[in-house]
Amino acid sequence: MTLSSSKYFSEAGTDIALFLLSAVLIASQVVLMQALARSQGYHFAYIVISLALIGFGCSGTVITLGKRWxxxxxxxxLPGFMFMAGLCCLFAFPAALSMVAKSDSNFLFLDWRGWIPLLVGAFFAFLPFFFGALVIGLVFVRDSDLIGRRYGANLLGSASGGGLGILLLFRLPPENIFPLFSCLIAVAVLCIAISVKSTRGSLKFCLCSSILAVLGFGAALITPESAISSYKGISHALLLPEVRITNDEPHPMGRVQIVESPALRYGPGLSLHFRGELPAPPHLYVNGDAYGxxxxxxxxxxxxxxxxxxxxxxxxxxxQRALVINAGAGSFVSHLLSRGIPFVEVIEPHPAVALIVEKFYGSFLQGTILLTHARDGRSFIKASPCRYDLIMLPVQGTFGGGLGVQSLRENYLLTEEAFQAIWNALEAEGFLSVSVYNDQPPRQTLKILSLLVSAMKKQGIEDPSGHIAALRSWEMLTMVASPSPMVDSDRERLAVFAETLGFDRTWIPGKGPALNDSYHVMEDDRLNDGFIAIIGGRDEEFIESYPFMIDVPTDDRPFFHQFLRLNRLPETMKLTGGSALVLMETGSFIVVITVLLLAAVTFFLILAPLLYVEGAAGGKRAPFFVFLYFSSLGLGFMFLEIMWIQRLTLFWGHTLYSAAGVISALLCGMGIGSIAAPRISPSKASLSSILIILLCVVAASHLLLPPLFQASLGLPGYLKWLxxxxxxxxxxxxxxxxxPLALRRVAESHSSLAPWAWGINGFFSVLAPPLAVLAAINCGFAAVGWLALAAYGVALASATSLHVRRAGV
Amino acid sequence: MIKSAALNLLLVGLVLLPPVSLSFAGKGDSPGMVAARARMVASLERTLAEGYGIRDEAVLRAMNRVPRHLFVPAQQQRRAYENIPLPIGFGQTISQPFVVAYMTHIVGIDESSRVLEIGSGSGYQAAVLAEITDEVYTIEIVPQLAQWAEDRLTFAGYVKVKTKQADGYHGWMDKAPFDAIVVTAASPHIPPPLIGQLKDGGRMIIPVGSAYLTQQLVLVEKHGDDIRTRNLLPVRFVPFTRASEP
Structure with missing residues (x-):
């Protein structure tokens, strides 16, 4: 189809509008993830993606059912839906965050009322995606003759959205970005007005645009700070007397705030023999969580x-040369500087925090060289040729154990591969130090030990007993390990330090636990048993028989804080009394509940309306192979998306970057693929061929990406992005x-099946993200990749039977 | 090996509950309240014995004497004898009766003990302690709650309990040393001044851990310079709010 010059430009208005709207919808997902990370402590990327997909799927159902009208x-x-989309950006997102902040994820399984604000919040978050997708769908239906360029505008906008979201987060907190989205939609409405022929129609758009712009700008000026869960660390700190926030800056990796109060004291790992005054230093919070x-x-x-x-x-x-990895606000740095260590290198992945650390500690230097790197610890170690006498890792876990929903977060510093890389960066006489909070029953303490012993064995240390020392206070356990065996003088220093300050010797190098030390008694004797078994060479047997998952996390399954063994659930329930278990393992339970809730919601919003209306109209329901094909495509695609987001989290340094980058790359690639698809005949042979190529490409990328990423981890950031x-x-x-090929094939034989194909695909796409997370936690990301391949395999097998015979033909 | 029941999570400070206004509860100890309290104590007796192997007549007697309904806001009175924490305003709660009984038992006081409570809250814990000993000192940082606790304790007849509005972090130096210290709010660390104010042979029970996450109930025992701890239970208390000056 060719367009005259004037027609081309008038149509360009709609294209720009679609571009802007699509960009806003994708950017909203990125900003919402960051807002949730601040409000609840976890990005909930998989739920945000599912919510957006429900919005898109539901709008597809609505359009399918009411297409003619x-x-x-x-x-x-169109102006109404656009107005609603803009309005929802303005009000629904903040309302969603406000509702979510009312809930405490730790209590969800102990008090059902906690689910209400979460579900209401999810509904609010769904609305902008629903109305935005309605606009896009309606434009596609209205301009079916221009579908190619409309689709292109939509995909280009979507692909840009991820970057837009990240860029905005560098400058503004999420609550100030949502009104901007509303303003962008106002611009989109204005662009559509250009393409409207009638003055009356054009006026409608202009009116909507003006109202949205005024509301958006107004809201941007007066937007109150978004609600943050009262259960977050900063919420508590801000209740203290004479409290003040001395620094506050937005960042995509988390908003950085420094809080000071004379009552905000500090003394972790402190001996009970300390009688001095505890200091009240500035406390740094990232997304409202204590960061040091x-x-x-x-x-x-x-x-x-x-x-x-x-x-x-x-x-x-x-x-003489020390490295502090993931330094946080730098309390370890202070430790090293106060001891006059000549060379201290500091790695902090959050750029804004790294800058603060550099400035703050830089002013105290007296003969010490301090180098600060704003970089992820893993990529730094990979790229650095240096060796260190001392490497200090941050304190791990929480006192008592149980990170709640944050246990879903990947931790690429606490994996087998990470510990090996760190071990390689140690001098022969150097020390690696890691502290972990005590927990009951012991889980995080023993898991760290497993990691350490595993790394040592991989480096050829067959008997690690003489290479490890561990002390325990009432609060935490500190382990140090060295490539060289420790000697009598080390044991003497350890004994004096422990006895003077009242610490228990959990492991004396070369000897084992000091069983007579009982300064801090735990109601559980499995810690000593675990140390003896894991260091003593019975690690596999002990880990296998332990009721909690304490085996070594890997880059493929980097969930250090996941301890639940599903096959030992009754035993662990009995051991912990049940209610404590859900608090310890909230993350796993939340994912399971999410799958069930999403299944119910998606069924009622997407499949049930189709079932009802098509059934009432005597329409044909989807045959088995149509169901199989489109469900497999939905699952396969989303499994890959979630797997890639997780794999790139280590490579790009943060989940938010990874989510934005993967969504953009996927939409960009898929968009071009979809545009190319109409040139291909929807025959059985071509469909099968494409699926075979797809299987090969995905299998190759699945096998090659991990070593490729591992090898390229030390590259500069821009090259890693590319x-x-x-x-x-x-x-x-x-x-x-x-x-699109299969949809054409199905529609050719029976057009009424097309909505079903859409609905089935949408239903399984929504369910796939939490299913992928569940599979990754229990079996690893490689397993998620194989599941995706299996799903595409099923699609290939069912592709040959997609052609549906017409009745009587 | 720990008993499995000992790890049951205790919802000490259920902060999801809405804030309430502080109006006086009704006077008197009606037969209905007495009966409800007896049922609560019977239930506590079973829980302590079966789950924790604890049989402490003195504590149970104290729990049976203290009219808990007088220490909760009027609108919470009907739930006063349920084994749950209740909101008392200012983000604070009255602890679950089980936890009150457990902590009172663990610090091991008798009629000659001098006891310091940090975090008066409603005044209920102090009242239970006062049923066992005459020397009870209690500190509350929130001025309104400190006044409320004093009024409630007086109203319920616990006139010997000494109350003070101050930062509990610093303890009560003038009245130190104490045989026992009961801390009823979570702290990220064990405050050194409190250890300093423990008598030789004294015991302190304190919930430690991050605010709003699970904390551990820790027993601290002091024998001269020898200070030992024992981690007892996972719990969840409201945070330890501190003022800037003692």
Missing amino acids: MSRHAGDL VMLSPTNEISALLEHSLQNLPLVLANP LGFCVIAVPAFIMGMPF
Whole structure:
């Protein structure tokens, strides 16, 4: 179809509108993830993606069912839907966050009322996606003769959305971004007004645009700070007397706030023999969660730190060159500076925090060289040729154990591969130090030990007993390990330090636990048993028989804080009394509940209306192979998307970057694939061929990506972005073809089946993200990749039977 | 090996509950309340014995004497003898009766003990302690709650209990040392001044851990310079709010 010049430009208005709207819808997902991370402590990426898909799927159902009527009234409906989409960006997202903040994820399984605000919040978050998708769908239906360019505008906008979201988060907090989205939609409405021929129609759009723009700008000026869960660390800190926020800056990796109060004291790992005054240093929060304290390395602080369990590596060693990985606000840095270590290198993945650390501690330097790197610890170790006398890891876990919903978060610093890389960066006489909060029953403590022992064995240390020392206070356990065996003088220093400050020797190098030490009695004796078994060479047997999952996390399954063994559930329920278990393992339970809730919601919003209306109209229901094909495509696609998001989290350094980048790369590649699809005949042979190519490409990428990413981890950031984008976009190009091709094939034989194909695909696409997370937690991301391949395999097998015979033909 | 029941989560400070206004509860100890309290104590007796192997007549007697309904806001009175925490306003709660009984038992006080409570809250824990010993000191940081606790304790006849509005972090230096210290709010660390104010042979029970996450109920025992701890139960208390000055 050719267009005259004037027609081309008038149609360009609608294209720009689609571009903007699509960009806003994808950027909203990214911003919403960050807002949820601040409000509840976890990004809930998989739920946000599912919510957006429900919005899209539901709008598809509505359009399918009311296609004729909506086509006739598109002139009235379009401005209305756009207005609603803009309005929802303005009000529904903040309302959703406000509702979500009312709930405490730790209590969800103990008090059912906690689910109400969460579900209401999910409904609010669904609305902007629903109305936005209605607009896009309606434009597609109205302009079916221009579908190619409309689709292109939609995909280009979607692909840009991820970057837009990230860019905005660099400058503004989420609550200020939502009104901007409303303004962007106002611009989109104005662009559509250009293409409307009638003055009356054009006026409607202009009126909607003006109202949205005024509301958007107004809201941007007066937007109150978005609600944050009262159960977050900063909420508590802000209740303290004379409290003040001395620094506050937005960032895609989490909003950074520094809080000071004379009552906000600090003394972790502290001996009970310490009788001095606890300092009240500035506390740093990222997304409202405690991220560490900024300790001035003064004499008073030095005395405090010498009473701390974390002083153990400095009791045993006199390092000349120290590395602090994931330094947080730098309390360890203060420790090292106060001891006059000549060379200290600091790695902090959050760029804004790294800058703060550099400035703050830089002012206390007296003969120490301090290098600060705003970089992920894993990529730094990979790229750095240096060796260190001391490497300090951040304190892990929480006191008592159980990170709640945050246990779903991947931790690529606590994996087998990470520990091996860190071990390789140690000098022969160097020390690795890691502290972990005590928990009951012991889980995080034993898992760290498993990691350490595994790394040592991989490096050829067959008997790690003499290479490890561990001390325990009432609060935490500190382990140090060295490539060289420790000697008598080390054992003596350990004994003096422990006895003077009242710490229990959980492991004396070369000897084992000091069973007579009983300063801090735990109501559980499995910690010592675990140390003896894991260090003593019975690690596999012990880990296998342990009621909790304490085997070594890997990059493929980087969920350090997941301890639940589904096959030992009755035993662990009995052991923990049940109610405590759900608090310890909230993450796993939430994913399971999410799958069930999403299944119910998606069924009622997408499949049930189709069932009812098509049934009432005597329409044909989807045959088995149509169901199989489109459900497999939905599952396969989303499994891959979630797997790639997780794989790129390590490569790109943060889940939010990964989610934005993967969504953009996928949509870009798929968009081009979908545009290419109409040039291909929807025959059985071509459909099968494309699926075979897809299977090969996905299998190849599945097998090659992990080593490729591992090898390229040390590359500069921009190269990693480029590489990651390309390796996702290429398979995505082919992934964009099977759906439209099969849809055409099905529609050719029986057009009433097309809505079913859409609905079935949507239903399984919504369910796939939490299913993928569940599979990854229990079997690893490689398993998710194989599941995706299996799903595409099923699609291939069912593709040959997609042609539905017409009745009587 | 720990008993499995000992790890049952205790919802000490169920902060999901809405805030309430502080109006006085009704006077008197009606037969209905007495009966409800007896049922609560009977239930506690079973739970303590079967789940934790604890049989402490003195504590149960104290629990049976203290009219808990006088220590909750009027609108919460009908739930006063349920074994649950209840909101008392200012983000604070009256602890679950089980936890009150458990903590009172664990610190092991008798009629000659001098006891310090940090976090008066409603005043209920102090009243239970006062049923066992005459020397009970209690500190509350929230001024309104400190006044409420004092009024309630007086109203219920516990006139010997000494109350103070101050930062509990610093303890009560003038009245130290104490045989026992009962901390009823979560703290991220064990405050050094409180250890300093424990008598030789004294015991302190304190919920420690991050605010709003699971905490551990920790027993601290002091024998001269020898300080030992024992981690007892996972619990969830409201945070330890501290003022800037003692």
